[in-house]
Amino acid sequence: MARLFGTDGVRGRANDQLTAELALALASAAVRVLGADAHPTRPRVVVGRDPRASGELLEAALCAGLAAAGADAVRVGVVPTPAVAFLTADYAADFGVMISASHNPMPDNGIKFFARGGHKLPDHVEDAIEAAMADPQERPVGAAVGRIVDATDAESRYLAHLAAAVPTSLDGVTLVVDCANGAASTVGPHAYEAAGARVIPIFAEPDGLNINDGCGSTHLGKLQAAVLEHGADLGLAHDGDADRCLAVDSTGAIVDGDMIMAILALAMHEAGDLTDDVLVATVMSNLGLHLAMKAAGIDVRVTGVGDRYVLEELRSGGYALGGEQSGHIVVPASGTTGDGVLTGLMLAARMAQTGRRLADLAAVMTVLPQELINVPVTDKHAVASAGSVLAAVAEAESELDGTGRILLRPSGTEQLVRVMVEAPTPESARGIAERVAAVVADV
Structure with a gap:
């Protein structure tokens, strides 16, 4: 039998492979595994989602499963995946759940878990959750049944976190942000504006059906056109759950995750913030990144594909920066997982700090075809x-x-x-x- 969890949670066609029944069973099992040491208090769980229409039914099923297993669910609404990771720690929750299929098309959806502190789960914990699904236990009754509440300050907490992580003003920077009609459609533009940038949002009107539809980090053509049309300094593209960020420079050229990592690694290297002068990347990163980093005296540690494996290497070595060509960039000092909006803020801040165009900063790396x-x-x-x-x-x-x-x-x-x-x-x-x-x- 195939393993239920993939490289980033459980995904499938919503209401087909990924059903409400499966979501309920996953939630109940997760309470027994991830909330096992919450006693004498009962487990508290943060639940967020992207704007997909199917997220509504899956959220209802997940919250029902959590409450039925005796956990309290704290719904934070439509927020990016990294916001759920941050809020899991900020609310001192026992674990968090994000409902999203990231960059996948609208009919798909997914469920990913974060452990206490907002960290992604290792394989053996996911396996334990899957095993617990086959071992139903007696359900609590009466006052022991969990409660479901809505958080009122989730977005403001996350925005404050982003503002604190990147103190450099973006005053004078004009940027276009493609929100993919996804989870960053509100917080993304707000975060860039709060940092001082002039922001032109596109694809920031989610209706539950249009997420990733010809837009976002997997469809950069319209962002490139918008940057040229508005004479912007740069464009930023997120995916449906906003854990990715790709960029477009003022000429309309694409700046991918490898180039972004090169820019940020050099900035951190110069500031003395790049632990052991190590950058963590996956096997998919271009050879040009390796050559550019070698020339700068920076070692590249290589992992398998998936930001969870980047995260494992970052944590095991105490390193300060890692990511993927696809735009998952992880800065452990500011977050426990890839954060597309944070990445966009850091990239724009580097431009503001140096007074250089994005094209000039990206030129440090020559991309091998x-x-x-x-x-x-x-x-x-x-x-x-x-x-x-x-x-x-x-x-x-x-x-x-x-x-x-x-x-x-x-x-x-x-x-x-x-x-x-x-x-x-x-x-x-x-x-x-x-x-x-x-x-x-x-x-």
Whole structure:
């Protein structure tokens, strides 16, 4: 039987794979695992969501499951995932739950848990929750049944946290922010405006159905156009739950997560804030990032794909900065998980501090041409390990002969196999990726 939890919680098509019944069972099991040491008081749980229509029914089911297991649910409404992580710690809750499928399309949804303090769960704790689902226990009755309340100050607490984390004024900076019609549609523009920037929000009118629809960090074309139209200094793009941030410079060029990490790593290195001069990145980060960091005397520690693995490495080494090419950037001094709005504030603050254009700051890194092809499959793990696929990868590695690299991996959240190739030219990267992707598709 396949593991219920993926690389970032439990995801699936809402009301199909991810049902209200499953949400209720997950919540009840989580109380027994994550709230086990809450006695003599009963567990307190923060519950947030993104604006997807299905989030309403899943929130109701989760809160019912929490209360039925004897926990108090504190609903914080539509807020970014990092806000739930922060509020879990700020409210001294026993754990937190975020209902979101991040950058996935609207029909999908997901449930992710944060342990006490706002930290993501290690695999063995997720496995314990899954095991507890198969072991129902007697439910509390009477006064022992949990209560469900709405927080009235969740957004203001999170905004105050962001303001304290980035004290540099953004006065004089004009930015366009694409909120993906998602969880940052309110707090994102408010945070940038409070920091002093002139803010032009786009895709900041969620209706429950339009999240990530042709906008946000996976669809940057309209942000690029808006930056040029308004003559903005930069554009920032978040995904549906706002734990990601990608950028666009004043010329309309994309500044991805690798470039953002390079900019922030150099800033922290100069300030003496980059612990042991280490940056944590995943195997998906461009070779250009490694070369730029090596030239600056910064070591890059590499993890598997997924910000949870970046977080594990950051915590184990006490490091100060890590992230992914996709725009998950983690600064442990200011948060326990990737925070897209915080990343946008830090990037704009670096521009304000130095008086330099984003294009100039990003020029520290030369990107090796990269081609990424997502191949839909029926069994991603079986396909990725097929003999014909492994042979195609070996042939590609031989062809590159140390001048680039190929990475093939199953997606952590969808039935896809991702084929990524870096090579000296765009043409060679594209050609090799297409050839390997064709073999993957034929399995």
